[in-house]
Structure formats: C-alpha cells, structure tokens
Amino acid sequence: MTVSVERSWVAVCPAGEVPTGAGVAALLADGTQVAIFRTGKDFFGLSNVDPFSGAAVLSRGIVGDSAGVPVVASPIYKQQFDLETGRCLDEDGVSVQTYPVRVVNGVVHVGSP
Secondary structure: OOOOOOOOEEEEEEHHHOOOOEEEEEEOOOOOEEEEEEEOOEEEEEEOEOOOOOOEOHHHOEEEEEOOEEEEEOOOOOOEEEOOOOEEOOOOOOEOOEEOEEEEOOEEEEEOO
C-alpha cells in the first residue's frame, strides 16, 4: 500500500533574488527560518539554524561542494552540511532539517518537510 503525503507550499521570493552559489533566509508564517540555496539551476532548502551554535546563520554560509556533494559551510564553526540531505559531513549523527524547494513561474516555493 502506498501512502500519499499532501505537501503544503509557500511562495517565498522571486528566483532571481537567490544568487547562484549563495543562500537567502526565508521566514515562514509559523516562525520557521529556512535557508534557500542555489547552485546553478538547482535550489535547496535547509533549516537556517546552525545546530552547533544555535544561531540562525546557515543562509550566510559558504556554498560549494565536497567530493561532488553540494554543501554549505556554517559561517560560525565551518561545519559542512549536505544541501540534499542536511547531514553534517564533519560530525556523525548531526543534521539539519531539509525542506523541498521548487520554482514555479519564476517564484521559489518552500514545501512542508
């Protein structure tokens, strides 16, 4: 039996406001901060909160790749997080929440996790 999960989507900004190779922060209606990243044509969503410092700063991190994996490095302690899975590459067992992201008619939408 397949269970269908209904996802809710929220429009957050025009796609052009997310610079390639960087991130921006979006505040959702429930107070959740999501970091939106763009690598070329791909967009990713992670929690904006750095689990090591507790600061909402991941959107200001350095975007790059580690062995072909798209990552963001926290601007505080420099731990790297996989943009696809949220997994910390530097500390086993640590991760951040991921959020689905889509672009519709040039507008970035964040989906419920």
